[in-house]
Amino acid sequence: MKVLLLGDRFITNEIWKEALEKRFAGSGVIFSYAQHQLQWPVVPMESNEEVSEYSGTDEELLPLVADAEVILTHTGCITRRVLDNAPELKVIALGRGGPVNVNTAACTERKIPVIYAPGRNSGAVAEFTVGLIMAQSRNIPLSHHCLRYENQWRGDLYANEHVGSELSCCTLGLVGFGAIGSKVAKIMHDGFGSQVLIYDPYIPDEVKAKYPDYVFTELDTVLSQSDFISLHTKYTKETAGIISAEKIALMKPGSIFINTARPQLVDYDALYAALKTGALGGAGLDVFEDEPPKAASGLYELENVTATPHLGGASRQAAAIGAAIAVDEVYGYLQEGRAPRFQFNKF
Numbered sequence: 001m002k003v004l005l006l007g008d009r010f011i012t013n014e015i016w017k018e019a020l021e022k023r024f025a026g027s028g029v030i031f032s033y034a035q036h037q038l039q040w041p042v043v044p045m046e047s048n049e050e051v052s053e054y055s056g057t058d059e060e061l062l063p064l065v066a067d068a069e070v071i072l073t074h075t076g077c078i079t080r081r082v083l084d085n086a087p088e089l090k091v092i093a094l095g096r097g098g099p100v101n102v103n104t105a106a107c108t109e110r111k112i113p114v115i116y117a118p119g120r121n122s123g124a125v126a127e128f129t130v131g132l133i134m135a136q137s138r139n140i141p142l143s144h145h146c147l148r149y150e151n152q153w154r155g156d157l158y159a160n161e162h163v164g165s166e167l168s169c170c171t172l173g174l175v176g177f178g179a180i181g182s183k184v185a186k187i188m189h190d191g192f193g194s195q196v197l198i199y200d201p202y203i204p205d206e207v208k209a210k211y212p213d214y215v216f217t218e219l220d221t222v223l224s225q226s227d228f229i230s231l232h233t234k235y236t237k238e239t240a241g242i243i244s245a246e247k248i249a250l251m252k253p254g255s256i257f258i259n260t261a262r263p264q265l266v267d268y269d270a271l272y273a274a275l276k277t278g279a280l281g282g283a284g285l286d287v288f289e290d291e292p293p294k295a296a297s298g299l300y301e302l303e304n305v306t307a308t309p310h311l312g313g314a315s316r317q318a319a320a321i322g323a324a325i326a327v328d329e330v331y332g333y334l335q336e337g338r339a340p341r342f343q344f345n346k347f
Contacts, residue, residue, distance in 0.1 A: 001029055001030070001031050001032070001069050001070065001334075002031075002032050002033075002034070002067050002068050002069050002070070002088070003020065003031050003032070003033055003034070003068065003069065003070045003071075003072060004033075004034045004035075004036070004061075004064055004065060004068040004070070004071045004072070004073075005017060005033055005034070005035045005036070005072055005073075006035075006036050006038065006061070006064075006071060006072065006073035006074075006076035007035070007036075007037060007038065007072075007073070007074070008037070008038035008039065008040045008041070008055050008073075008074050008075050008076075009038070009039060009040060009041060009042055010040070010041060010074060010075075010314065010319055011074040011095045011319045011322055011323055012037075012319075013035045013037065015319055015320060015323050016072045016095075016323050016327075017033070018323075019320070019323040019324050019326075019327040020072065020327050020330075023324070023327045023328055023330075023331045024331060024335075027331075027335055029335070034064045034065075034068060036056075036060065036061065036064055036076075038055040038056045038073075038075055038076060039055065039056070040055035040056075040074075040075045041310075041314075043055065044291060044292065045075060045291075050079050050080065050103055051077060051078065051079060051100065051101050051102060051103055052100045052101070053075070053100045053101055054075055054076065054077035054078075054100075054101035055075035055076065055077065055101075056075075056076060056077055057077055058077045058078070058079040058081050058082045061076065061077070061078075061082050062081070062082065062085050065082055065085050065086035065089065066085060066086065066087075066088075067088050068086055068088060068089055069088050069089060069090045069091075070089075070090060070091055070092075070093070070330060070334075071086075071089065071091075071092045071093070072093050072095075072323070072326065072327070072330075073092070073093075073094060073095075073101075074094060074095045074096055074322065075096070075101055076101060077101060078092060078101060078102040078103060078107075079103050079106075080103050080106040083103065083106050083107065083110060083112070089110070089112055090112065090334065091112060091113050091115065091330055091333055091334065092107065092112060092113070092114050092115065093115040093116075093326035093327065093329060093330045094114070094115065094116045094117065094322075094326060095117050095120065095319070095322030095323045095325070095326050096116060096117060096120070096322060097116060097117060097118050097119070097120060097121070098116055098118075098344070099114045099116050099344045099345075102114050104344055104345045105345075107345055108345040108347050111347055113333060113340055113343045113345065114343065114344045114345050115326055115329040115330065115333075115340050115342055115343055115344075116326070116342050116344055117321070117322040117323075117325035117326050117342065118179070118325075118342055119179040120318055120321045120322035120325055121312075121313035121314075121315070121318035121321070121322070122178075122179035122180045122183055123183060123315075123317065123318070124312065124313050124314065124315035124317065124318040125180045125260055125312040125313050126180050126183035126184045126187060127187070127315075128260060128286065128308075128311065128312040128313075129180070129184050129230055129232075129258055129260045129284075129312065130184060130187050130188065132258050132260065132284030132286070132306055132308070133167070133172075133188075133228050133230070133256065133258060133284065134167070135284065135306050136256050136258075136282045136283065136284040136304075136305075136306045137164035137165065137167075137170075137228070137256055137282075138163075138164045139154075139157050139162065139163075139164065140306075141306045142154070142157070142303060142304075142306075143157055165227065166192075167188065167192035167193070167194050168192050168193035168194065170194050170195070170227040170228060171194065171195040171196075171197060171225060171226045171227050171228070172184075172185070172188045172189075172194045172195065172196050172197070172226060172227070172228045172230065173197045173198075173199070173222035173223065173225070173226025173228065173229040173230070174196065174197070174198045174199070174200075174222070174230055174232055175199050175200075175219065175222065175229070175230070175231045175232065175233055175242065175243075175265075176199075176200055176231060176232035176233030176234070176261070177198045177200040177203050177216075177232070178200075178232060178233075178234075180232045180260075180261075181198070181200070181230075181232030181233075184230060184232065185198070185211075185214060189213060189214070194228075195215075196213070196214045196215065197214075197215050197217055197221065197222045197225060197226055198214055198215065198216050198217070198222070199216075199217065199218060199219040199221075199222045200216070200233070203216065219242070219247070220247075220250055223247055223250040223251050224250045224251065224252065225252070226251075226252065226255060227252065227254075227255055227256065228255065228256050228257075228258060229251060229255060229256070229257050229258065230257075230258040230259075230260070231243065231258070231259045231260070231261040231262075231265055231266070232260075232261055233261060233265065234261075234262070235261070235262040235264045235265060239265055240264050240265070241264070241265070241266070241267060242265050242266075243257075243265055243266040243267065243271070244267050244270065245267050245269075245270035248267065248270050248271055248274050248279075248280070249274075249279075251274075251279075251280060253279060253280075253281075254280070254281040255280055255281055256280070256281050256282045256283065256284065257271065257280055257282075257283040257284075258283065258284045258285075259283070259284075259285050259286065259287055260284075260286040260287065260312040261287065262287055263287045263288050263289050263291075268288070268289050268298075269298070271283065272298035272299065272301075272302065273298075275302050275304055275305060276298070276301060276302060278304075280304075281304065282304040282305060282306070283302075283304070283305045283306070284305075284306045284308075285299070285305060285306070285307050285308070286307075286308045286309075286310055286311060286312045287310055287312075288307075288310075291309070291310055292309065325342065329341065329342055329343075
């Protein structure tokens with residue numbers, strides 16, 4: 001079986017190959033490989049009218065796909081042109097939570113399943129989210145920067161008006177209660193003793209009943225009563241701009257806003273204005289309108305923000321889990337003849 005390993009600097013070709021051969025061990029299938037190395041995340045992702053959040057170009061893939069039966073990738077640019085040059089292709093498997101780098105419509109026309117790996121980095125993002133909450137609430141990045149790079153001993157951060165609160169005394173508000181949000185809730189509630197408020201209109205009552213210690217309520221209540229507000233919802237037409245200027249104005253004075261989800265959920269101009277005036281106490285941000293942010297971004301004016309370059313989902317385990325989930329689906333489809341559980345394009 002001819003496999004194109006289209007790895008990047010996160011899910012490498014070695015990780016893909018190890019996952020594939022481990023899953024197919026004993027099957028009798030013999031693989032031959034074509035390989036190509038993409039440079040994400042060292043080189044930022046791009047987008048075009050056909051696909052988004054991809055690495056490299058479709059041009060560089062054309063000589064590699066002619067006899068490929070399987071493509072394993074994380075960020076490779078799979079356009080209609082790539083598919084038109086891959087007559088033997090049977091399946092595409094991605095080690096990520098959604099096929100944004102693949103022309104799924106063109107795959108559906110060819111009846112090529114597009115497999116993805118939902119939840120592969122949920123543990124990584126949940127832990128990172130809690131890390132941002134702790135870092136921002138206790139001024140860890142700010143005091144480190146001042147001491148390490150500006151030779152300032154920030155004793156003023158011990159003043160009562162600047163110190164944070166212990167998490168056991170705080171209320172966490174979650175917008176979204178999926179794989180990531182539910183893990184954040186568990187860490188914060190079970191680990192620290194935080195109260196948890198949740199807004200997620202898609203959670204059925206029978207699921208809510210399993211979490212008697214959490215309060216499921218309306219968005220405005222979550223925003224107005226929480227000390228920490230963290231986003232964990234998908235970006236859809238319904239959720240675009242869900243955290244608008246009006247919603248930001250509802251947040252408690254001094255509260256801390258966390259976004260490790262998607263930038264399209266938030267009016268960042270309004271957020272930066274609230275942070276600059278002190279209406280909000282601070283923010284922990286891992287996603288931005290532009291990645292990397294433009295030089296003119298209001299982000300750079302803000303001392304009360306902990307900013308990270310979209311690292312939330314980055315762990316060694318997340319890379320391995322993503323590859324393993326995708327490869328397991330490929331095995332089931334090709335060897336057992338079962339429809340993939342995580343097939344994006346149903347046909």
